[in-house]
Amino acid sequence: MTAHPTEDRTTLAVLIAALPTGPLAANCYVLAPAPDGDCVIVDPGQEAVEQVDKVLSEHGLRPVAVLLTHGHFDHVWSAGEVCARHGVPVHLHPEDRGLLTEPGRGVDPGFAAQLSALLGPGPYTEPDDLVEVSGGDVLTLAGMDLTVEHTPGHTPGSVVYTVTTKDGVPVMFAGDLVFAGSIGRTDFPGGDHEAMSRSLADAVLSRPDQTRILPGHGPATTVGRERATNPYLRDIAG
Numbered sequence: 001m002t003a004h005p006t007e008d009r010t011t012l013a014v015l016i017a018a019l020p021t022g023p024l025a026a027n028c029y030v031l032a033p034a035p036d037g038d039c040v041i042v043d044p045g046q047e048a049v050e051q052v053d054k055v056l057s058e059h060g061l062r063p064v065a066v067l068l069t070h071g072h073f074d075h076v077w078s079a080g081e082v083c084a085r086h087g088v089p090v091h092l093h094p095e096d097r098g099l100l101t102e103p104g105r106g107v108d109p110g111f112a113a114q115l116s117a118l119l120g121p122g123p124y125t126e127p128d129d130l131v132e133v134s135g136g137d138v139l140t141l142a143g144m145d146l147t148v149e150h151t152p153g154h155t156p157g158s159v160v161y162t163v164t165t166k167d168g169v170p171v172m173f174a175g176d177l178v179f180a181g182s183i184g185r186t187d188f189p190g191g192d193h194e195a196m197s198r199s200l201a202d203a204v205l206s207r208p209d210q211t212r213i214l215p216g217h218g219p220a221t222t223v224g225r226e227r228a229t230n231p232y233l234r235d236i237a238g
């Protein structure tokens with residue numbers, strides 16, 4: 001699938017390239033405080049490697065870490081390869097760690113069969129260097145402070161990472177917690193609707209309206225826009 005990186009120019013001091021990858025168009029993000037320096041890669045999905053390399057060479061960036069919002073295959077597909085190519089650690093919450101070696105565990109049995117046809121028979125392996133993250137962690141990477149919030153519901157080990165740009169705008173890498181106009185599904189194994197509601201209240205609705213949301217699928221949005229228009233957030237108290 002062809003895709004063109006769209007630079008997020010509204011966030012000024014943080015350079016962000018969004019790269020939809022694979023048949024499910026999972027968004028991979030490359031973020032850096034400036035060109036010609038270190039960067040972080042969020043959710044390198046299927047076919048991400050070539051696109052990521054292009055962004056890296058265009059902007060003179062050197063990855064120092066991979067961050068995974070959760071363990072679903074469409075978000076983690078290229079994590080091992082990126083990790084090995086650049087010699088950098090992959091960050092993931094421990095409760096989704098098992099999905100790296102058993103991707104079918106995170107989906108229903110019918111989809112798991114399709115998945116093994118798509119992915120090949122395995123065995124699937126963990127990246128060489130895996131760092132477990134937990135809620136409350138602050139990761140200092142590429143000169144940026146990224147806070148980790150544990151947001152279970154879509155998967156048990158879903159997290160969001162938030163960085164604040166130099167002009168004071170919080171930017172959240174939301175994975176499959178919330179999308180423009182929708183939320184992540186909770187009907188896969190490990191999904192939990194109640195936990196999802198709590199995560200949405202704590203990690204999304206409690207934030208200032210200006211907070212930018214960069215979701216795991218689809219276009220960027222803001223907390224304010226979702227608070228006002230997202231039907232799935234209407235009944236959840238912030």
Ligand SMILES: [Zn+2]
Nearest residue numbers: 070072154176
């Ligand atoms: Zn997912």
Ligand SMILES: [Zn+2]
Nearest residue numbers: 026074176216
């Ligand atoms: Zn996804």
